[in-house]
Each structure stands twice: as C-alpha cells, then as structure tokens.
Amino acid sequence: MNAPIPKSPSATPAWRALSAHAARFADVRIADLFAADPQRAQHYVCEDVGIYLDYSKQRANHETLDLLFSFARQQGLDAWRTRLFGGEHVNNTENRAALHMALRAPRVADFRDAGRRVGDEVQDVRERMAAFAERVRDGEWRGATGKRITDIVNIGIGGSDLGPRLVCSALSPAIDGPRPHFVANVDGAELHQTLSRLRPETTLFVVVSKTFATQETLANALHARAWLISSLDIEATAQHFVAVSTNEEAVSAFGIAPDNMFGFWDWVGGRYSLWSAVGLTAMVALGPRRFDALLRGAHAMDTHFRRTPLEHNLPVLLGLLAVWNHNFLGCASHVMAPYAQRLSLFSDWAQQLEMESNGKGVTRDGLPVDFQTTPVLWGNVGSNAQHAYFQMLHQGPAVHAVDFILPVFADHPFRDMHRKLTANCFAQASALMRGKTADEVREELQAKGLEGDALEAAIPHRVFPGNRPSNMLLIPRIDAFHLGALLALYEHRTFVESVLWGINAFDQWGVEFGKQLTKRLLESETEVSLDPSTDELMRKVQFYAR
Incomplete structure (x- = not known):
C-alpha cells in the first residue's frame, strides 16, 4: 500500500478555520477590541525571564488565539519541541540534531x-x-x-x-x-x-x-x-x-x-x-x-520554552502571531524596531536567523509549499527609524507587522533622554494602532483656523488608517543575561514558525548554488559561460581592468 501523501498545512482543518476567521475579521479594528474588553491591556500579555510581552495591539481576540493554538497542536508543536530538546535529527536534510x-x-x-x-x-x-x-x-x-x-x-x-x-x-x-x-x-x-x-x-x-x-x-x-x-x-x-x-x-x-x-x-x-x-x-x-551570564539568560529562555504551556509561552505567542499576520492578515513584512542604540545590529542578526532558517519553498517532505513562508524581516533602531521609513508604516497602503523592543532602564546618565525615547516608542505603537480619521483631522485643522477648500484639500494627506499590528517587548536593561534571553526568544520563535509551516529551519541549501557559480568563475583560467548577461558583465569588467 502506498504511503499517504502528507497534507500541506494550508489544506488542513485548522488552516481553513483560521482563513475563515480572518475573512470575518476583515473589518475589525484593534481600537474596537480595546473598547469591547476594558481589561485587554492586562489580558493580552505574557512575562517571564525578565521579558514582558504586550500583544494587545494585535488584530486578534480570544477566538483568534484559540484557533492559533489549535493550529499549533494540529502541527504537532509540542511533539516537535520534545524532539528538538531530545536531540532527534530535526534537521532531516542533513540528518543532524539542532542542539x-x-x-x-x-x-x-x-x-x-x-x-x-x-x-x-x-x-x-x-x-x-x-x-x-x-x-x-x-x-x-x-x-x-x-x-x-x-x-x-x-x-x-x-x-x-x-x-x-x-x-x-x-x-x-x-x-x-x-x-x-x-x-x-x-x-x-x-x-x-x-x-x-x-x-x-x-x-x-x-x-x-x-x-x-x-x-x-x-x-x-x-x-x-x-x-x-x-x-x-x-x-x-x-x-x-x-x-x-x-x-x-x-x-x-x-x-x-x-x-x-x-x-x-x-x-x-x-x-x-x-x-x-x-x-x-x-x-x-x-x-x-x-x-x-549571556548563556544563563539564553538557558533560562530555553527552560521557559521547553516547559511552559503554549498559551503562556513567549516564543510560541510570537511565532503564532507572526504567522497570523503574514499568512492570514496579509502583512507585507515584519519590522524590528528596537528602541535602544545598543541594539542597532539586532535587525541584521534577526534577518539571518529568520530568513535563512525559514526562507524555504518546500516542506520537510520535499513538497512545494502553496503558501508564503518567511516574510521579509528588516528594521533599524528607534527613534532614527521614525525619520526614515515610519512614514510608510503609518500611511503606506501595505500593512507591516512591527516588534517594538524597549529597555526599561537606561545605561547612561541622561534620564530625560531615556524618557523621551520611551515616549516615542509607546507613541509610535499607539499611532500605528489608533490611526486618525478624517473627522479628527478636520477638527484639528479647524482649531488652527483652516477652513473652506484649503481645509478639505489638506485632510486626505493627514489621515492615518491605523489598525496596524505590533508587539511591545520590554526588557529591564541591556545586560548580558537579558540579551541572552532575548536572542534565544527569537531563535525559538523561528523554530515555532517552521513547525507551523512544516519546513526545516536548520538547513540552508539556498546559500550553496551561488557559492558553486562563484567558485567556477574564480577557478577557471578561461572564459566561463554562465548566462549571456553574466558573460557580458565579465567582459566589461575585464575591459575596465586592463
């Protein structure tokens, strides 16, 4: 008897239920979710290993989370977590553990x-x-x-x-x-x-x-x-x-x-x-x-990920919400916004972690995926980012999910500046969620004395759609322990996503092909033909190098 063909995650009951829920959620605004649940800011949080996650500004309610947890269980997240920590060869294409x-x-x-x-x-x-x-x-x-x-x-x-x-x-x-x-x-x-x-x-x-x-x-x-x-x-x-x-x-x-x-x-x-x-x-x-201390912080996060139920598990929540935003709400990319100058390289590190791990087009079984895997991950430190691409995040037609990361205590003596940094971080997350309606803009401009055609012409440019999801992660300070915990948190988040998508997070065959062609170009003493464009470019470079 032939073995059954593995199902794509997108063909499963849990995926279909999430898709139907997302369709019903199309017109739901995050601000309305807060209005419906006055305690939302206390309910949609998770804290451990010194990291406090507020995910109340996500376009999600209890039904969303229940469906996401059902999806995680359908995809065997508990079992895959056990296999990972048990040293099983979860990197199946290279027959290796990921320990x-x-x-x-x-x-x-x-x-x-x-x-x-x-x-x-x-x-x-x-x-x-x-x-x-x-x-x-x-x-x-x-x-x-x-x-x-x-x-x-x-x-x-x-x-x-x-x-x-x-x-x-x-x-x-x-x-x-x-x-x-x-x-x-x-x-x-x-x-x-x-x-x-x-x-x-x-x-x-x-x-x-x-x-x-x-x-x-x-x-x-x-x-x-x-x-x-x-x-x-x-x-x-x-x-x-x-x-x-x-x-x-x-x-x-x-x-x-x-x-x-x-x-x-x-x-x-x-x-x-x-x-x-x-x-x-x-x-x-x-x-x-x-x-x-760096290792101890990472180990503490490992213990949290390994032993904590899914509903209160920091990496699980981040992974589930990332998949919800990307695959079901259509968020175009995922933005890292650490409000800490010392985390200026965090986005670079996270890019490789996420996109080299989950930038895959086939499942563990080698079957083509029929859904999007990793989103583009990018970002820079706040408040610099506010004066660069936050314009697009606020008013561009595409919606991008954002992770804000903020240390509560500064490591410098300028307390007034850290207060300003904190205010900027919280304000940006609030603005992305709340938006600003045409009526609100009209009232503001009228208060400034604008009226008539000039008023009406100005309004569309000052409207903010809002309803843009974000997480807020607070860490006490940027010390070795909490940095280790933060990095391990995102490592496990990446693994959670891979389980949900049914892909291998631990190989990177896509890196190899370019290396092979580079080697051919470097080792050959005669002209190598790769493709007409590359061949012409090589001739052009050789001409200029004479």
Missing part, C-alpha cells in the same frame, strides 16, 4: 546527540575558552614581540560574525578586555579599514570557519596574515592567530597550533552558533563571567 540549547546549559543537563551525552564535551570547550580568554585579558598571552594584546579581530561571516558582533555592540559599555573588531565582507575595504587602526604586535586574530575553507573568511585571514608578517615574520602567526574550526589539518597548515583551535559540532548551525566557541571574541572582550 544549540546544549551550548548554554549546565554540564549536568541531559542533552544527547544520537543517545550520547554532550554536556561534558561542551563544558570542556567552554572551560578552554575561558582559560584562553583570561590569559589574553591578564596579559599572560602576549604577541610575538612580548607586548600585551590590545585588540582582537574576529574574521568570519554569517553566523560566525553576526552573533558575536551583535553581542559586543550591545554590551559595549561592559567591555573591559581587548577592543573587539569584526571583519566579514570579502570586499577588502572592510579589512583594510580595520587594519589601518591596528598595530600588528598588539593584535590577535580569531578565524572562525567550521571547515576553514569559507571563501570570504579565508581570503580575509590570508590578507590579515600577510599584513602581520610584513611587519613581524611568519613565525608570529602562532602568537597572533587562533581558530574556531573543526579542520585541524587546514588550521595547522595556516600556521595555527592545534592547541589554539577551538572546536564545535555538526549539530551547531551557523546562525545558532554564538553560544559555542564562535563567541570566543566576545568572551575575550567581555570576560568569561559576562559571557556566562
């Missing part, structure tokens, strides 16, 4: 890969990292000329760059070790600009590449080594370079001693790898104690 949670758990935690406990290995690497970080920070590890290390350069790309770069930026006031720098782009301008500020004898490089063959990373590492030995000598490589990799042979050939290589495992996906040795640069800059 990044083990990287921030205590040694005694019983995480297993193929039945084998991984806690001791994880803790051993973490202890090696901490010992190395302390040697550099204390001045025991010195450069080839005997000088202390003052600057550390992380060379990696994607998940080997974005996570530690975000952490060092977000926790910059706490940096009390060597100054961290990050180089990712194969555009040599980034490396050149970074090196121009540094001295070879006091600089340490951390080359982060699982295979030690990533094209962009290796190109930057080779040029950084050439810069170093042009001032010192080739033997200096061993004192100024360490590696985060699993390829001992390639690391040794580069000139890095195997004792100075920090490994990780194939169950660690790149965009989930901050918590591993990939975070070495952040640990050196911030110190092992603060890095441990």
